Amino acid sequence: MNIRVARSILPILCAIVLSFVLFYAYTIRSGGGDVLHLPSIPFIKPKPTDRRPPTTHAPPSFKPTPTFTPAAVTDPFPLLATSTPPPIPEYNIPRPNLHAEYGLDRAPPLYIGFTRQWPMLLQAVVSYITAGWPADGIFVVENTGVYNSNRDGKLSLQNPFYLNHTTLKRLGVNVLQTPVLLTFAQLQNFFLHEAYEHDHPYYFYSHQDAVVFSFEDGPDNTHRPSDGEWDFYDENDKEDMMLPASARQPGYRTIYENCLRELNQTLERGERWGIRWFQYDHLSLVNREAMEAVGGYDSMIPYYISDCDFNGKLLMDGWTAKHRRVGIINDVSSVMTNLGALYRIPHITPNFSDPNPMTPEREAKIKADKEKAEKEAEEKKKEEAAKNATEAGKPAPARRDTPMPEDPVEYFRALNQLGIDMGLHKYRDKDNLRNTWQVTQRGGVGEPFYYDAMGFGRAFEILTEAGKGVYREKWGHRDCDLISGTALRMEDQWHVEKDWEKPKEEDKPKEENKPKEGKKDGR
Ligand SMILES: *[C@@H]1O[C@H](CO)[C@@H](O)[C@H](O)[C@H]1NC(C)=O
Ligand SMILES: *[C@@H]1O[C@H](CO)[C@@H](O)[C@H](O)[C@H]1NC(C)=O
Ligand SMILES: *[C@@H]1O[C@H](CO)[C@@H](O)[C@H](O)[C@H]1NC(C)=O
Ligand SMILES: *[C@@H]1O[C@H](CO)[C@@H](O)[C@H](O)[C@H]1NC(C)=O
Numbered sequence: 001m002n003i004r005v006a007r008s009i010l011p012i013l014c015a016i017v018l019s020f021v022l023f024y025a026y027t028i029r030s031g032g033g034d035v036l037h038l039p040s041i042p043f044i045k046p047k048p049t050d051r052r053p054p055t056t057h058a059p060p061s062f063k064p065t066p067t068f069t070p071a072a073v074t075d076p077f078p079l080l081a082t083s084t085p086p087p088i089p090e091y092n093i094p095r096p097n098l099h100a101e102y103g104l105d106r107a108p109p110l111y112i113g114f115t116r117q118w119p120m121l122l123q124a125v126v127s128y129i130t131a132g133w134p135a136d137g138i139f140v141v142e143n144t145g146v147y148n149s150n151r152d153g154k155l156s157l158q159n160p161f162y163l164n165h166t167t168l169k170r171l172g173v174n175v176l177q178t179p180v181l182l183t184f185a186q187l188q189n190f191f192l193h194e195a196y197e198h199d200h201p202y203y204f205y206s207h208q209d210a211v212v213f214s215f216e217d218g219p220d221n222t223h224r225p226s227d228g229e230w231d232f233y234d235e236n237d238k239e240d241m242m243l244p245a246s247a248r249q250p251g252y253r254t255i256y257e258n259c260l261r262e263l264n265q266t267l268e269r270g271e272r273w274g275i276r277w278f279q280y281d282h283l284s285l286v287n288r289e290a291m292e293a294v295g296g297y298d299s300m301i302p303y304y305i306s307d308c309d310f311n312g313k314l315l316m317d318g319w320t321a322k323h324r325r326v327g328i329i330n331d332v333s334s335v336m337t338n339l340g341a342l343y344r345i346p347h348i349t350p351n352f353s354d355p356n357p358m359t360p361e362r363e364a365k366i367k368a369d370k371e372k373a374e375k376e377a378e379e380k381k382k383e384e385a386a387k388n389a390t391e392a393g394k395p396a397p398a399r400r401d402t403p404m405p406e407d408p409v410e411y412f413r414a415l416n417q418l419g420i421d422m423g424l425h426k427y428r429d430k431d432n433l434r435n436t437w438q439v440t441q442r443g444g445v446g447e448p449f450y451y452d453a454m455g456f457g458r459a460f461e462i463l464t465e466a467g468k469g470v471y472r473e474k475w476g477h478r479d480c481d482l483i484s485g486t487a488l489r490m491e492d493q494w495h496v497e498k499d500w501e502k503p504k505e506e507d508k509p510k511e512e513n514k515p516k517e518g519k520k521d522g523r
Contacts, residue, residue, distance in 0.1 A: 066454070068359050073157050073441055076119045077126070077339040080167055085129075086343040089408040091247040092132035092214060092254050102264040107134070108285070110204040111191045113141045115181075116160040116456075117441055119335040119355065121208040125173055128206070130342040131214045131327065132254030135172030141190065145181025146449040158443025160453050183302035183463070188310070192296055195288050202263060206283045209426075211419050213328040214254040216412045218246035221384045222377070222420055225427040226279055226331040231322040233269075241325045247409050255327030259285065262324055274319030279329035281307065290319040294490075298474075301467040303460065305480065309471055312482030316490045330419040333426040341418075344411040346404045350418040354425065355441070362429070370428040377424065472498065 052059070075081065099107040110133060114121045121140065129135050142150060144161040155162040168175050178190055188205075195203050206212075219242060232238040244258075245251035253261065259278070263285060266273050274290030277283075294313040301309050314321055334354040336342070341350040357363055404411050442453040472478050476496035477486050486499065 070356050070441070072443075073119060073355055075157065076335050076337070077122060077167070079338075079340050080170060085171055086340070086345060088130045088132070089216070089247070089344060091216075091252060091408075092130065094132055094134045094254065094256055098134075098257060099260055102260040103267075104260065104263065106200070107137050107260070108200055108202045108204055108263065109139050109194070109198070110137055110206060111139050111141050111176075111194065112206050112208060113143055113187045113191075114163055114208055115143050116453075117208065117355075118157070118162045118164065120332075121163065122167065123332075123335050123339055124206065124208045124210050124212075125168065125171065126339045126342050127211045127213070128255075129171060129173075131212050131256070133256045136174065137256075138173045139176055139194070140168055140173055141176045141178060141187065141194075143178040143182050143187055143190075145451070148177075149448040151175075151177070155447050156444055158441065159447055159450075160441040160444065160456070161449075161451075162444070183299070184304075185297040185299050185302055185306040185467075188297040188306075189299065191286070192288065192291050195286075201288050202285060203288070204259060204283065204285050205281075207281075209332055210282045211330040211332050211422065212255055212283065213330075213412070213416060213419060214247070214256075214258075215244040215252075215327060216247040216409055217416065218249070219243050220328055220416070222381055224279070224328075224330060224420065224423045226282065226329075226423070228280060228323055230325050247412075258326035259283075262326055271320050272318055273322075274314040275311075275321045277321065277323050278326045279331070280323070282329050282331055283326070287319070290314060290317075293317055293319065298470075300470045301474075303464040303467055305464075305468050305471050308480035308482065309474070312475070312488070313490060315483045316488065328416065328419065330423040331426060332419070332422040334422050336418070336422075341404075341415060344404070344408045344415075346406055346411070349404060350415050352418060352422050352425075358429070366429045370424065373424055373428070374421075377420070 079086070095101070099105075110128070112121070112124060112128075125138060125140065128138060140163075142163055144150065144163065146155065146161050149155050150161070150163045151165050153164075153166070163175075165175055176194065178187070182190055191203060191205055195201075221242075230241065232241065244253065262276060262278075266276060266285075272290075274287050274294075276285040278285075294310070294317050296310075297306055298309050311321060332352075333356065334352045337351045337353050338348045340348045358366075404414065444450055444453075474493050475482060475486070475488060476492075476498045477488070478500055479485060482488055488496070
């Protein structure tokens with residue numbers, strides 16, 4: 001070896017040897033090298049195989065194992081795994097800076113919260129995109145309590161809390177993560193927090209169990225189970241809302257454009273407005289100022305009836321809340337077998353399956369009711385169509401098994417009927433159990449931050465009941481009708497006696513509907 005080469009290699013060798021020595025000394029001293037992120041496994045004892053402690057106590061007695069297991073979850077959008085999303089119907093493509101056409105300097109964000117059941121969330125998001133909502137205006141709020149596990153791809157599809165960040169990014173949608181698992185009320189306040197952080201005076205929010213469409217086929221007079229009465233300002237306004245132009249006609253507006261327009265009109269009217277519901281709160285527009293004025297949602301009422309509290313406060317404080325119509329919204333509990341249908345792909349026949357059916361006996365029992373309901377809806381539709389000349393020319397939408405038409409509006413009819421069927425399916429057992437979709441996905445045992453799915457559902461019910469207890473104490477009233485059923489004012493909260501109890505001294509106070517499973521002490 002050339003001496004000159006050897007002389008230049010020597011210092012390098014010395015440096016390498018020295019760094020090994022220093023590294024070794026360092027790891028010894030720091031006892032395993034937290035700082036260097038060396039694997040900590042060798043320093044932790046392995047998990048014992050049988051973890052029940054040796055004891056003289058009797059073993060716990062177990063609840064019966066559920067006899068009924070729902071089918072495994074399937075990927076509702078296999079196409080997205082290998083390619084970018086297909087194009088949406090041309091007439092639904094949002095014009096660039098559409099918000100500017102309505103005098104808005106920025107587009108209000110649309111927040112969609114997610115806790116469980118990925119296929120439904122994906123369905124909701126895809127329905128918004130294909131109906132014309134700009135993907136970059138959608139913010140999925142991941143509220144799963146699994147920290148970065150989804151972002152890092154650590155959960156499996158069968159885990160109820162699974163959410164695929166890659167898929168949502170591929171769709172162009174934003175994903176926000178709540179730092180820890182939040183309740184419904186806290187999630188609503190998190191939206192407010194985001195609106196403050198990013199300086200949005202107004203924002204929209206929706207739910208993962210919505211499937212939305214624009215009025216692609218013009219007027220739609222089908223009454224969906226969660227539709228209420230719409231509020232109109234006058235006859236022109238009514239016509240505008242109830243007789244929208246179809247995608248084939250001039251003046252067609254997507255659900256997104258109608259939302260921007262609704263905000264514009266609301267601002268133009270100069271009302272002290274708090275909220276606009278587009279089918280109760282399945283899609284809502286919120287005025288941040290009103291949220292602020294009434295102190296946001298009450299975190300002490302974690303789930304259902306929290307909305308009753310919030311709406312009550314809003315109206316007591318003089319902010320308006322109105323039911324307005326911007327598009328077709330279906331409240332569903334099932335998932336389309338292939339979300340490619342929303343892109344009008346002709347070889348895909350729109351269809352759905354229920355990932356969370358009830359027990360076979362229960363399904364059989366309510367089948368008759370369902371058929372009756374569908375028949376009634378059909379009758380009602382026919383009746384309405386007969387009454388209204390604009391409906392007369394339309395062929396009855398049909399579920400079909402032949403290839404779907406190339407024409408997106410033709411295709412839309414089948415899709416719209418599917419949405420109606422899915423909505424009816426959710427409400428097939430009247431209002432009972434309509435949220436069973438939230439509990440039946442049960443996989444993911446052993447994955448990071450795993451939580452027993454049945455337990456999660458049960459705890460949710462208990463907290464809901466406890467929240468109702470808080471509400472009853474807070475307002476001295478049991479029902480949701482704070483405005484129509486009482487003379488309460490904002491200042492009365494927590495200062496009023498229960499209005500359902502006789503004020504007689506000798507009557508021992510009875511708390512009705514007390515959460516059966518709630519903690520009995522603490523008072
Ligand atoms: C998320 O979706 C992508 C694309 O479809 C897929 O390749 C990936 O495996 C999925 N990630 C997880 C954790 O399932
Ligand atoms: C509503 O939109 C129109 C244009 O379409 C605009 O001139 C007007 O300023 C907007 N109103 C508000 C309150 O932004
Ligand atoms: C739709 O799906 C159901 C099962 O969920 C199946 O029985 C039915 O045949 C399907 N219909 C079509 C047209 O594919
Ligand atoms: C039927 O159409 C007429 C206009 O042709 C309209 O005034 C009316 O409100 C419509 N009725 C319903 C139920 O939509």
